[in-house]
Amino acid sequence: MAEERFFLTGALGCLGSWVVKNLVDEGIPTTVFDLGGNPHRLKLIMSDDDLAKVTFINGDVTDLNVVETAIRDSGATHIIHLAALQVPFCKADPMLGARVNVVGTVNMFESAKRLGIKKIVYASSIAVYGAPSEYPEGLVKHDAPLHPLNHYGVYKRANEGTASIYWQDDGVSSIGLRPYTIYGPGRDQGLTSTPTKAMLAAAAGIPYHISYGGYNGFQYTDDVAKIFIQAARAAYEGAGVYNLRGSVAHVSEVVEAIKAAEPGAQITFEAKPLALPDGFEDVELVKAIGAVPETPLKEGVAMTIAQFKQALAAGKVTTDNL
Numbered sequence: 001m002a003e004e005r006f007f008l009t010g011a012l013g014c015l016g017s018w019v020v021k022n023l024v025d026e027g028i029p030t031t032v033f034d035l036g037g038n039p040h041r042l043k044l045i046m047s048d049d050d051l052a053k054v055t056f057i058n059g060d061v062t063d064l065n066v067v068e069t070a071i072r073d074s075g076a077t078h079i080i081h082l083a084a085l086q087v088p089f090c091k092a093d094p095m096l097g098a099r100v101n102v103v104g105t106v107n108m109f110e111s112a113k114r115l116g117i118k119k120i121v122y123a124s125s126i127a128v129y130g131a132p133s134e135y136p137e138g139l140v141k142h143d144a145p146l147h148p149l150n151h152y153g154v155y156k157r158a159n160e161g162t163a164s165i166y167w168q169d170d171g172v173s174s175i176g177l178r179p180y181t182i183y184g185p186g187r188d189q190g191l192t193s194t195p196t197k198a199m200l201a202a203a204a205g206i207p208y209h210i211s212y213g214g215y216n217g218f219q220y221t222d223d224v225a226k227i228f229i230q231a232a233r234a235a236y237e238g239a240g241v242y243n244l245r246g247s248v249a250h251v252s253e254v255v256e257a258i259k260a261a262e263p264g265a266q267i268t269f270e271a272k273p274l275a276l277p278d279g280f281e282d283v284e285l286v287k288a289i290g291a292v293p294e295t296p297l298k299e300g301v302a303m304t305i306a307q308f309k310q311a312l313a314a315g316k317v318t319t320d321n322l
């Protein structure tokens, strides 16, 4: 079998950084494609020596020629597409959001088609679903109706449609994964980043108020990164889209986990929940790619706080963004 070579977009982001870390830890040649901003999330979790093993390409996913050339030059055998603008950024600039999240994803699939690459793994989101009142009690099932309530969710839904048409017309397979709330070092922006910001505040010994309440599926960044890599390696044909589950828990349980790891932490939360269902089933994901890693919430929160303490001491993270 040919040696694996991974090509990853959005690799300077939270999830991307953890995918890069896992691949480098495994010794896999990895090319990362991102706008070329500050690699602070990568530096938070990787040594300079390990970062030197990664090939960096500064580029914009909205430019088809740049994307296609970068993928060709990388000799990619596996593609993970994460580059996107999150909910608040799509709301602030829907035109840019559509260019990056919709056109950018079409560019990835078109490049794969032109280059004869057989499969892409990409990030969708549980934002493709609707308000909690639209679904029966309990965890939302894989095939529940989609009804996105913001531009970001509409764009992610479009990605899922794009993926299915590239499979139907051109035989490019894909697995789309829908995370809920990713937490852990590097999660410093986006609608659901405030639980992680509370962990950073606790590590720094300062009070923090989480911006929402209710139930969420919380998933540790490293688990999500490993699931994306596992999906990329899965022998799979088709255009499947799967929910990620994580630990379905109330924000109060996150606060308890923070206080268990850091007694004396002054963390509170807003009572109002997000306009999203409490949690999602991942039964179909496991059928498609096998059992997935699942760090218990309490353990993931404790690890995150410990990692933040080390990073604060080393000057690799600040509390300026809280």
Ligand SMILES: NC(=O)c1ccc[n+]([C@@H]2O[C@H](COP(=O)([O-])OP(=O)(O)OC[C@H]3O[C@@H](n4cnc5c(N)ncnc54)[C@H](O)[C@@H]3O)[C@@H](O)[C@H]2O)c1
Pocket: 009, 010, 011, 012, 013, 014, 015, 016, 033, 034, 035, 036, 037, 059, 060, 061, 062, 081, 082, 083, 084, 085, 086, 100, 104, 123, 124, 125, 126, 178, 179, 180, 181, 182, 183, 189, 190, 192
């Ligand atoms: N974080 C979550 O809880 C969550 C939940 C659901 C889905 N997702 C999805 O997972 C993926 C990764 O999320 P994240 O939290 O790591 O996001 P992030 O915001 O931390 O990182 C996104 C990365 O995309 C890059 N990017 C933006 N525009 C680009 C462009 N035009 N060209 C190239 N790169 C560009 C950014 O520079 C950044 O490094 C995204 O697609 C996101 O929508 C995340």
